[in-house]
Amino acid sequence: MGQRSKLVRNVCVVSVLALLLLVVIVEGKVPLITWTKWPCPDEKVPSYTLTPKEGSMPVFKAGEETVRLGPVREVEVYETEHHLYKVPFHYKNVIIDNWLEYSDKGVEMLADAGTITIVEEKPIVSVTIVGSGCSSPGYNTVEWWGEGEDLSNTHGQLVKRSRVDNLKGQHNAWLQQAFSKKQQFDTVEEANEFLKTMREVVYGMTSGYYMPGSIMSGLYENTAYFRIGDVDMFEQVIQPGPNTAKVVGHRDVHKIVVRCGSLDYENPGGPHARYPADYAIRLIDVVVKK
Numbered sequence: 001m002g003q004r005s006k007l008v009r010n011v012c013v014v015s016v017l018a019l020l021l022l023v024v025i026v027e028g029k030v031p032l033i034t035w036t037k038w039p040c041p042d043e044k045v046p047s048y049t050l051t052p053k054e055g056s057m058p059v060f061k062a063g064e065e066t067v068r069l070g071p072v073r074e075v076e077v078y079e080t081e082h083h084l085y086k087v088p089f090h091y092k093n094v095i096i097d098n099w100l101e102y103s104d105k106g107v108e109m110l111a112d113a114g115t116i117t118i119v120e121e122k123p124i125v126s127v128t129i130v131g132s133g134c135s136s137p138g139y140n141t142v143e144w145w146g147e148g149e150d151l152s153n154t155h156g157q158l159v160k161r162s163r164v165d166n167l168k169g170q171h172n173a174w175l176q177q178a179f180s181k182k183q184q185f186d187t188v189e190e191a192n193e194f195l196k197t198m199r200e201v202v203y204g205m206t207s208g209y210y211m212p213g214s215i216m217s218g219l220y221e222n223t224a225y226f227r228i229g230d231v232d233m234f235e236q237v238i239q240p241g242p243n244t245a246k247v248v249g250h251r252d253v254h255k256i257v258v259r260c261g262s263l264d265y266e267n268p269g270g271p272h273a274r275y276p277a278d279y280a281i282r283l284i285d286v287v288v289k290k
Contacts, residue, residue, distance in 0.1 A: 076230075079290040080125055085118065087282050093119045105171045106131050106282030111261030111274070116281065122288040123252035127226045131281040135264035138167035138279050140224040143257040155233055155251075162226045169220030170262070171280060221282070229253040258284060 060068070085094060088102045098114040099107050109116070129140045143161040151159070185191040231251045260279035266272070 080287045081122075081290050083120065083286045083288060085284040085286065089116055089281075089284070100278060102280075104282075106280035108134070108278045108280045109260055111266075111276035111278055112259055114259065114278075116258040116284065117255065118258070118284065118286060119255045120286060120288050121254070122290070124229050124254065124256060124286060124288055126228060126287045127256055127258070128283075128285040128287075129224045129226075129258060129260075129281060130221060130283040130285075131260065131279060132169045132171040132221050133167060133260075133262035134170060134266060134278045134280070135262045136168050136170050137165065138170070138222060138262040139163060139165045139260065140167065140222075140226075140279075141259045142226040142228065143259070144228045144253045144255065145257075146251055146253075158231065160228075160231075162228065164224040164226070167222040167224065169222040171219065228256070256286070 085091060087104075087106050089096045089107060095117040096107065096115070097117075098110045100110060100114075101108050107116075124144070127142050129142075131140070132138070141161060141163045145160050146155075149155065149160065154160070183191075183194060185194065229252060231253075233251060258281065260281060262277035262279050264275075264277045266274045266277035
């Protein structure tokens with residue numbers, strides 16, 4: 001009883017101290033975040049930030065050095081239209097390469113090596129991809145390089161490719177992990193019972209295939225959006241000095257390359273084993289300027 005009473009007393013003391021600390025914080029006696037004045041003397045900067053050494057680099061503030069921004073620009077307003085491409089992506093302006101199969105789920109693409117290339121006469125504004133992975137997590141990428149451009153030959157510092165990761169949705173693919181362990185069965189009935197149990201476990205862990213679980217990430221489709229294009233090219237990077245933001249050209253986008261994949265093994269242990277796993281694309285919605 002003595003030890004229990006001591007424990008209760010200690011808990012009460014800690015609770016009272018915590019309550020007092022909360023009151024002090026609320027009244028502003030103890031700041032939750034401390035602030036530093038450099039490099040923006042008129043603004044508060046959280047103390048957890050790492051700021052440059054004073055005087056080592058300029059920091060331009062609103063209303064100062066506006067000449068470096070060049071003339072005031074007008075907002076560009078334009079109308080758009082949707083160009084919708086569907087499985088199996090057999091169009092005059094579309095090239096599909098390194099694909100495996102297709103059905104109502106989409107065209108199953110070999111990860112990274114599989115490509116869907118679309119060329120438009122009108123400038124491309126955005127791309128939306130609808131599909132599902134063979135496993136999870138999946139990813140989609142869109143490349144929109146200009147003529148002669150790639151990762152080793154870019155204009156300025158702009159990299160013309162985008163990626164959306166952590167796409168959880170997947171279609172009814174073979175459960176690689178569940179079947180990777182070898183099993184020995186004496187009868188067909190025993191094997192069928194094992195498969196039935198496996199299905200029930202997966203069904204139960206995912207709330208009837210509606211909620212992502214530990215065995216599979218759930219049966220869903222993914223929708224990935226990419227905003228691209230509208231590129232103004234500048235003469236140089238605007239740095240300290242008399243230079244201003246001089247626009248030397250504008251480059252529209254007329255070609256995109258779509259890639260995809262899933263960060264898991266496909267058909268492990270067999271002759272078709274590969275990594276990353278495949279991904280199926282069902283729709284590509286390309287928005288262009290009218």
